[in-house]
Amino acid sequence: MNLEFTPEEIAFRDEVRAFFREALPDDLRRKMINREHLEKDDTVRWQRILNARGWAVTHWPVAYGGQPWTPAQRYIFQEEMALAHAPEGSPFNVNMIGPVLCRFGTDEQKRRFLAATANIDIWWCQGFSEPGAGSDLASLKTSAVRDGDHYVLNGQKIWTTQAQHADWMFGLFRTDNSGRKQQGITFLLLDMRTPGITVRPIETIDGGHDANEVFFDDVRVPVANVVGEEGKGWDVAKHLLGSERSGIARIGLSKERLSQLRSLERRLAAEGVLTPAERERLAFKLAEVEVELRALELTQLRVVSADAHGGGANAAASILKVKGTEMQQRMTELVLELAGPAGLATAGHDWLAAAAPFYFTMRKVSIFGGSNEIQKNIIAKTMLGL
């Protein structure tokens, strides 16, 4: 066992670090540091810069644009990206539909979509959840009825992030009602400009608009847009949810936030806002968070390298999701505490003004991607045999 980086790994880190330093536009870096809302164009611009370097979709198979990196290299890359204050690419493109198409797509689908997805020439959204189907996703009802070489879609999706910007949706639709509820679900790709689709915004408590309702009224989708087989969409979805979860711990992000928390703390101390007693208390809390973050980081590394050696790491991804999201939330909680009453007003582009919206919006990470309760059910079942 050895936790030190090899000279090759250090050289790799330096290369990545230098690239981020030069390639990340200043305005984007500033936005990230100030916790400003990223526009669609910001994400697109950055992902294209990464893609030009061959680093937009590093965990896809090499044949489709991925990188043959070791787990250590992947870890270094993720961490450097966060520490450089670089935004993440679109998760729907990079972590969800891309890997699914690499694995289940037809040759035609791969040709048509993969390069465009890596470069965000297509902006994807995820149409899984419905008003009656959240944690119990398999009880979804939105129907796709075969009509010649098309399906006709009717029903409603909800919580569809970024649907207002999306060019295409990947979603789950019911093509058959007769068997178990996991059967008869079909994974479809659809052009958001198809007639019969209505997108309605949902405002969230941080004051933002990311989520939407999407209504389908006799929407016609070509049969060629099925991913995998008709009625076998559940297997495709499980694969997708697995890769959605494994990226969700975001330890690099938590580390970056920790270092920002420290600089905010120094600033407030210099301004005379923090008393010595408050500083001492905060130092203790930060130490506590650091210990847990380090433990989580090493656990992630153990999981990742077990993966590399062919070990089973399914439920471990759930551990990372639960703990990782708890850490992210804890971090925003500490920032909010630091802000105090000065953080009441949410106007302005400043860490203090962003503290509350950031805290409120981060409550979502323990809900989406399979809620933390559902993850614990999975862990109890598969790791404890309960």
Next chain:
Amino acid sequence: MDFELTDEQKMLSETVTRFVAETYDFLKREHALRSADGWSREAWAALAEMGLLGLPFAEEDGGFGGSGVEMMLIMEALGRGLMVEPYFATVVLAGGVLRHGASAAQRGAIVPGLIAGERILALAHDEAGQARHTLAARTSARPSGDGWIIDGAKIAVIHGRSADTLIVSATTGEGLGLFLVDAKADGVAIEAARGYDGVPVASVRLNGVAVGADALVGGAGGGAAILERSFDEARAALAAEAVGAMAETLDVTVDYLKTRQQFGVAIGSFQALQHRAVDMLMQVELSRSMAVLAALSLDGDEDQRRRNIAAAKAQIGKSGRMVGQDAVQMHGAIGITAEYKVGHAFKRLTAIDALLGDRDHHLTRLVELGGVYPAE
């Protein structure tokens, strides 16, 4: 020992609770938030009509001489409705300064208009770059002729934009002074913002603002003591408001657990969620007990009052956070939408923790005071 409410107190509680439920549902609140003021003048007039604005003021000032318990009952009811009207800012916080510091003449000039709902007051004390929850201020007041000239800047002034009269803290050379300042006076600039909990806040700049000698509340160095007393009263009120917001949050959540179906059953049948709801209930009850303690401590021994209020504020800070977070979590995605009440209660509970000293602040205070229980 007696935890029973008197018949009058029960009636007060029921009346206000019913008033809030019947006239201030969630849609009404949304409507108020979107109006130009950011709160409802109509609801305010109704509170005035019910006599609630005068509750804590002495009878000779036109009030009802209500005690901490009556204040607790009202604040709990307002908390259930997440009311954003300036009750806390005007009646509790600025009103507290008037009750504990103002002369009979000052009270006579201001309190009747306040009680009638015609005059809004706000306390401007917090400053950027100052330690939080300090009783000191950098804003200065220097004598000039018969009166004073005030210079400085204030932040997080609750309902500052709507205020007709500001109570401004400033160092006078003799210590901290509190000054009545007309919001429209020359040299006063008010920049409004929306607080994350929906309650409007403002930054106030005072640039050579001239006030008369009669603007000084208490002595030129008496402000800190007045504020300290008023802040404790305000903390007790916040504790009660938090209990109302938590109780409402718990009710809405339990209702949701019983109705939301997943996996073919109500999600309330999952033990993981049952236990969380039970934990929430326990936090609500512990908070309620501490709100009672806080309310009953206001007129007692000063040292004991400080300990009790700090303990209460520390408890509701923790409980409010937990209840808010758990409620959002158990609602799933709907919990973080703006169209649902729970998310707003969560935000108000978050703000209540941040106001007048958060949990950590009060735990530290308790350590300094020698703990909750006085030494033998």
